[in-house]
Amino acid sequence: MNNVLVFPMIVPILAAMLLLFFRSNTAVQRWGSVGAMTVVFGTSVWILQQVMLHGILRLDFGEWLPPFGITFVADSFAMLLVTVSSLVTVLCLVYAAFAKDEKRESFFMYPFALLLAAGVNGSFLTGDLFNLFVCFEVMLLASYVLMTLGGEKKQLTEGIKYILINILSSWLFLLGIAYLYGTLGTLNMAHLSVRIAEAGQPPLLTTISMLFLVVFSLKAGLVLYFWLPGSYSTLPAAISALFAALLTKVGVYALFRTFTLLFYHEPSLTHKVIGYMAAATMIGGSIGALAHRDVRKIASYNVVIAIGFILVGLASFNIEAIQGSIYYLIHDILIKGLLFLLVGTIIHLTGKTRFDQESGLIANYPLFGWLFFIMILSLGGIPPFSGFAGKLFIGEGAIGAGHYGLTAIAFLSSLFVLYSLLRVFLIMFWGESSILSKNQIPLSKGMLAPLVALGIITTGLGLGMDYLSPYVSEAAHVLMNPDVYIEGALHNE
Template sequence: MAATTSTPVDLSAALVMTPTALADWLVVLPPALMIGLGAVLMMLRHRIRLHGPIAIAGLALLVLIDALLLWKVLAEGPVTMVMGRWLPPFGIAFSVDVFGAVMALVSAVVALAAAVAALSDISDSGLRYGFFPFLLLLMAGVSGAFLTGDIFNLYVWFEVLLISSFGLLILGSEREQIDGAMKYAVLNLLGTTFFLIAVGYLYAVFGTLNMADLVLKVRSASGAPLMTLSALFILAFAMKAAAFPVNFWLPASYHTPRITVSALFGGLLTKIGIYALLRVMVMLFPLQTEELSLVVAVVAALTMVLAALSMIAQNDLRRLAGYAVIAGIGNMMAGIAIGSVAGLSGAIFYALHSILAMTALYLVIGRAAALTGQWTLQSIGGIYARQPGFAFVSLALFFAVAGLPPFSGLWPKIVLVKASLDIGAWWLAGSILLSGFLSTIALGRVFLFAYWRPAAVPLAVPARLDWRAFGPILALVLLITGFGLFPEWPLALSQQAAGGLLDPSAYIGSVFPTGGAQ
């Protein structure tokens, strides 16, 4: 008989041998919670009255989890958890730093606000067709995109949120919605295709998709087609973020769904494109980003100025809000083009502000339309006489969106203007100021026509205050005001996040505690 031998195998070279700390599960809990609750709601598809309370409770729990995750990252530094115990770069990593944690937290806050607003906006038909399951699946994709440490899984989470956004976009099945969904789908799928091509090319060159491992390999690469890869990623993410000249899909589609859906899209989806630009370009390809900075700066200036001009030209309030979203994207891309800690922190601060402000802007427009029964400036009027409190809150939001004091939109613009002047880009600073001035004119026109001007005909819609609609607006505007009056905390977080992108050593250390890829 052959002798049996047993050779001990050292699994520590390939696997994580120590148990995962309970607190580290916070890294993967947000997407897992959203997917799990979405499945629960699908099982309760015949009891749609339970969908709202369950989804709101789940999103409130998501806010708490993201707040705890941010607190952990601030206290201990970046945190990494790998799937299946396989050590990176072979195990799929969830890695979160200050940037990812703060973006996830603010996104969860606006999703909770939108879920509450949906109670008064989404009909029983929309609930039966799955509004709340789609919302939770969307947040699973958003959370996963902010928390993943693997660039292919960033693509996967993009697909998750795109699938759910298609479902949300066509709730109601009206002709206008189908038309908007087609434009949205074609352009976003095109951007996703460029993203996938870039990811495949990246893997072919470096043999890894772990972001921390890529940082190390790109730094030591010689002869690799880094400029081609950078251009592909910029094109893909610029389409996702709705930057000029690939932004025409946004104003053609965001005005078609229910206003709560538009609020979610305006607040969240384009910011994920900006997040991906910052994460991939600044952290992985810093030299190439610097070489392409003039191109990015020109795109940023054209994006913000042309969008602000388009705001003035709009008669439909929903289309006006879409161009306001695009104008904000230009400001964020200006920070990426500047590339310094100040420029990047201004872009991140503006992204946090824009998530809150754009969600609130769409909700305000929806409330104004509910009061008057109209969406166009030529037909709407008399809101101040009917609800002065709502008019005051709306005016504060308009000030914030335009970047006027004392609200949150002011400070990132000041940071971006100063950072532009520090590098001698006076024309970029002028574009930021011009965009803000034009946005002020556009939103002032909205207030004068829709709020201050008397209604042309008596309005039959009751002026009763619906707290399911007004409560989320008030909460978001209070947050925006708080960020404006006390900007130190969000500015400090933004600076810390920008520093982590420019010097990712702590991020790499959380993935490879021993100092390098295994």
């Protein structure tokens, strides 16, 4: 039964390989990729249920028992993220299918989107540090292609920066792996955790942990986010939504894994540094979100702020804060997908990228306008939408850990999030309508459908938080008790 764990990674890869043969048939490309990701979503929901019933599941490839072979380990934290990211991928692909960007579609956009999803899911599921590196590379190579697909001048110049910084951080990641293998002689994450606990995390290991902190911060955009706004704002809507929803979150996942499972013995040093980095990220992101008039830049800086906010939970390092971070991570994957799809749709409809060049859109597209408003409220953490629970728990945890300054910065940054987007909403959607109804570009139902679906999901998650809470508390329990993970990943059959 455990073989099903490989499905979230293998199904997109196989589907991508099959779709390569149907280059000229865009209908097959579109609906084949949507179908494959729907299968992945269904499977991951089922695996999540199994994890809740039977505890952590493990798949040993080729019957090589851990710590010798490569394993996939599904705990509830990983499975929650796989489920949510597959869901967002499905919706982004549906949007792309109706957006009909034929030039990109005929150059294998869908197969690469599927490979991206495969890399993301593999990164969440793997139980081996080197395999994490490999899955990162699968994801990154697909993202390099998607980043530069289309070959616009701006895409190419921003693409070079994006690719260079990611190559550099990948090699640093490998450097960290080499050091870790040299000192501990293993790369299985559960086994590493055992050995680090035995050694009591001496200063040498803490130094290595700092290397991992730098690497994953580059991927997640924690402090080292300088590459993010430029590259994310050159992409078409569906791809930028995929990037914003998934890529940085994989870095965040890796940070959570390494600093709760491996390097958790010196929180007075490592987690304090993470706290400072989170504060700097939120401050820098807020300044960026206010400074720009390009809606895509504003959206990109909102990604940065959210990363800082999620890591406040890791810096506080208690059960409430970790729970809050998991709630917020799930919420953020959904809402950043929605934000970037909405922003991409605005640009598709008006052709303008600056928010002061357009007004009165709500008269032309009422439902679309209200969706934008719901998204802002959800992003700002207003109840009853899905951002609220995460903010509440992170705040509670941070105050419990005595990080008052960090809590203040975190909640001030939420105000900046609200302000930066409400400004866009007030100017672009209210006021005198600047598009005559006869000139207005129709917004197709197909493009609106995934947006509405995401709007409903964010509202539903906010109202139905009770249904989600057992999963999140289980995930937080595993994160805060490495022994549970080790038991599942190393010992139990």
